[in-house]
Each structure stands twice: as C-alpha cells, then as structure tokens.
Amino acid sequence: MTAAAAPLIRLAAIARDFGSVRALQGVDLDIDAGRMLGIVGHNGAGKSTLMQIIAGTLPPSSGAIAVAGAPIPAYGVRAAHALGIRCVFQELSLCPNLTVFENVGIMHRSLRGAGWRGRARHLIRASLDAIFPGHGIDPDRQVSSLSIGERQMVEIARAFSETEEKVRLVILDEATASLAGHAATQLLDFTRAARARGIACVFISHRLAEILAYADDIVVLRDGGIVGTAPASGLDEDRLVAMMGEVRAPAGRDAGGARSAGVPRVEAAGQDGESLPLRVHAGEIVGLAGLAGHGQRAFLHRVFAAARHRERGLAVNGSIAHVSGDRASEGIFPLWSVMRNISAGALGRLSRFGLIDPAAERALAEAWARSLAIRTPTVSHLATRLSGGNQQKVLVARALASGADILLLDDPTRGVDVGTKRELYARMRAHAAGGHAILWYTTENAELAECDRVYVFSRGRITDAIDRDAYSEDRVIRASFASAPPGGGFARAG
Numbered sequence: 001m002t003a004a005a006a007p008l009i010r011l012a013a014i015a016r017d018f019g020s021v022r023a024l025q026g027v028d029l030d031i032d033a034g035r036m037l038g039i040v041g042h043n044g045a046g047k048s049t050l051m052q053i054i055a056g057t058l059p060p061s062s063g064a065i066a067v068a069g070a071p072i073p074a075y076g077v078r079a080a081h082a083l084g085i086r087c088v089f090q091e092l093s094l095c096p097n098l099t100v101f102e103n104v105g106i107m108h109r110s111l112r113g114a115g116w117r118g119r120a121r122h123l124i125r126a127s128l129d130a131i132f133p134g135h136g137i138d139p140d141r142q143v144s145s146l147s148i149g150e151r152q153m154v155e156i157a158r159a160f161s162e163t164e165e166k167v168r169l170v171i172l173d174e175a176t177a178s179l180a181g182h183a184a185t186q187l188l189d190f191t192r193a194a195r196a197r198g199i200a201c202v203f204i205s206h207r208l209a210e211i212l213a214y215a216d217d218i219v220v221l222r223d224g225g226i227v228g229t230a231p232a233s234g235l236d237e238d239r240l241v242a243m244m245g246e247v248r249a250p251a252g253r254d255a256g257g258a259r260s261a262g263v264p265r266v267e268a269a270g271q272d273g274e275s276l277p278l279r280v281h282a283g284e285i286v287g288l289a290g291l292a293g294h295g296q297r298a299f300l301h302r303v304f305a306a307a308r309h310r311e312r313g314l315a316v317n318g319s320i321a322h323v324s325g326d327r328a329s330e331g332i333f334p335l336w337s338v339m340r341n342i343s344a345g346a347l348g349r350l351s352r353f354g355l356i357d358p359a360a361e362r363a364l365a366e367a368w369a370r371s372l373a374i375r376t377p378t379v380s381h382l383a384t385r386l387s388g389g390n391q392q393k394v395l396v397a398r399a400l401a402s403g404a405d406i407l408l409l410d411d412p413t414r415g416v417d418v419g420t421k422r423e424l425y426a427r428m429r430a431h432a433a434g435g436h437a438i439l440w441y442t443t444e445n446a447e448l449a450e451c452d453r454v455y456v457f458s459r460g461r462i463t464d465a466i467d468r469d470a471y472s473e474d475r476v477i478r479a480s481f482a483s484a485p486p487g488g489g490f491a492r493a494g
C-alpha cells in the first residue's frame, strides 16, 4: 500500500490485558486524515484504553500500529507526539501548580531558550482564541485556580496548538463532558475547520446527539471489541443504543414524585427583586440549571456547609451526602477498593460495637455494584482501576448507600453511558420516592426534564423557578441570561 492511499493510522489486531481483565480484543481500526471518527460504547467498553494505545501512553499486549502506511515498531509517547498525535484525556493532565503557559511550554520541545515564555503565552492565547472566542482565560493564571471547564478548554487548546511539529490527529476523549454547552459547540465547530485543513479527530462522547451531528463515521465498541462501524449519516440514537447493547431501563419518567409538604429539607431565602427563594422537600428532585459557572456549584457547597454551621439565609434539615463534580481530586479515594469507596458513607450503619462488620460491608458494596451495573472484577478491585464512567457510578453508589436525607449531586452522570444514565434516573426517582430530597446540578439540559422543579441560576442569582409541567429548554435558556427574576417578584417559587 502506498503512503498516499494509506490511512493516517491503522491498528491491526490490537489487544490489551490488565491482569485478568481483557480490555481490548482483536481491534482493527483505520483513522483517516481530515475526518472525524466518533467512538461510542458502554462504560468499560475499552474506549479510553484504545485511545491511550494510539497516544502511545499504553503499549498494546499484542497487535500492530502503522502511521501513514509505515509500521512503527517502537510506538510510544515520543513517537506518537513526533508524528503529530495529540490526546485530550478524560482525567485532565495539566500540572495544577504551573501556569497555563508553563503547561504549554512543557509539551512543546521547541519552546526552549530565551523568550520561550512569550512564545508559549502567544501560542496558547492564539489557540484559545481560535477555538473558544471570548474564553476570558489569562495564560498567566495558575491552573489550580481555573474551573474544571476552563482547565478542559486549556487542555484542548494545548492539544491543537502547533509549533514546527504539525498536528495530524487530535483525540478528544469525552472532552465535551466538562464543557458548558456553548463551549462544546465552539469546540465541535472548530473541529470542522481543523478537518478541512487535513487534521483527523477521534471523538469519544456519551452524548450521542453530538457524535451523530459532528462525526463522519462512528465505531461502536462493546466489551473490548468493535461491533459496528458506519457513516454517521446512516445512524440515529436508537440504532446506536441498540448496537451498544446497554439499555436496561426505559427512557422517560413516571408521573409525579412522592412530594411531601411540611418543613423543607433545604430552604434558601430570596433577595427582594434580585433572586428567587429555593425550597426542596423530602420526596423531590430539584434541578439547578443555567450556564456553567453561574453559582450552581457554589450553592451546593453552601448547602453542604450549612448542614454543619449556620449559614445566613439557608436552612438545612437532615443529614447530607454530596457527589462532587471533580471526581479525581474530590471524589474517589485512590488507594481504596471499590468496596471501601462505596461503604465510606455508610460506616455508621455497618458498625457493631465500634467495629465494621466485614460481611455487611461486602454485601452492601456488592448490592450497589450490581444495582448500578458497576463493571469491576470484584468489589475488592482498586477503584482507580475502573473506567471513568464506572468510577462515577461508585461515587453515586456511595451517596445513595449513605442513606442521607439530602443528596447533593454535582453533575453525577458525567461520563456515564446512556444505558446506565437511564438506570440512574430511575434509581434517583425511587430514592426520592423513598422520602429523600435530591438537589441535582447538571450541565445537560435534557436531564432537567427528570426534575420536579428547576431553578435557573444566572450570575449567582436564581432568576426562575420552573415546575415540571411548565418546563421547557427555551425557558431555561431565557432565564440563564436574565439578570434578575421577571418582575423582581417571588410569585413562581415552589
């Protein structure tokens, strides 16, 4: 085969084992220049493992890799980078204690010697401007001071930044999962321009609508193998879901939660004319909406704090559990097993005479692992060895298993596959029906339809309170850009 006719990357019979876990088996895959390949599959299907092999960060157990028709025997990070292959990983890889431009400096070998700082600043600013116009990120900011969404934007802009080493392939592994809707659209529109310049993209996402709208071709992975490849134009969501073979619970929701009156579990006072009050009763699922970074996360943190200390204008009645939106740094205990990570919130109930009952702990973890379909060889497995989506399920399991009266969920379905998402919605409804109160911040508007009531945040204030029957995405978008509630009154607050 000539180099001109060869695909940019060709994977042949790639397999990868982690101990007894076979993550990939016999994968043959071509990636062509100037096209976007979408990859979908259930949590633990092997998507990230495959991407790590292409990025050179993980060697395959067997199989061959060829780039532009030439077999590359000693394939690794250096070889991949020199060949113009860049990867935006699911767990962000920026160094938090360095500035944005310093993080760019460590990636590009040519950014050395006198004046490298200025060149690195210029490079990342130009890339951010091209992909995310109006981003507002200063290259001199320390990465630890950026929000997850901003970090994700820097990581993406860094991957597309070019020195004399040209970019030929950018892998976006759930790169839109932490981005606000607007930034996700900016990125995906940018990839169209990049493709026109010959850059190939691989895009992994659990948001099937994004994949269908932007990818040229779609590959479906299941249990470590490819079960289908087709042009995106010939597919729709239902067919993709069927190929993934993962849906256990139907979409949609039953009518009416077990909402109860009485003292609210959470009650935040409004500010006259500025912000609406918020209430959550036992039995309710309440959504927090609006553009990312407009105060929803900070509000969840305030509620969490108010369970321990008095907070002005905020009353919390009941025990509380929190699923953090920052899984890697605030959520998973990295040295603990799946079992310990799940049981951590329920130790009080598992203790007898001050000692944890090991059989009860295992039974609890196994029941939740089964119930949320957590893919793990056993519950004794180290939690960080699970795929990203399965780690997210462990966090949700911990919160549900805690039995707390109030659940605070910060984007709990980030990176969770479509089948499990539906399952989780059903679980949350059952949990609410069991008398628990749920406060749920989500970056996916479609999930707000699962809520009994939605509060829309804009610039740190609540600008609308929408009951389920009156819910529409249009109304959420309008309120997201409002500076105060319409009429300045509290009339619609539930």
Ligand SMILES: Nc1ncnc2c1ncn2[C@@H]1O[C@H](COP(=O)(O)OP(=O)(O)OP(=O)(O)O)[C@@H](O)[C@H]1O
Residues within 6 Å of the ligand: 018, 021, 022, 023, 041, 042, 043, 044, 045, 046, 047, 048, 049, 050, 090, 375, 385, 386, 387, 388, 389, 390, 415, 417
């Ligand atoms: N470092 C590791 N050690 C042990 N097992 C691993 C490791 N990385 C991945 N695995 C296992 O390999 C399998 C595939 O995981 P992978 O992360 O590739 O899935 P994925 O399709 O990207 O899932 P998700 O959608 O949840 O991100 C899983 O069973 C996972 O537990």
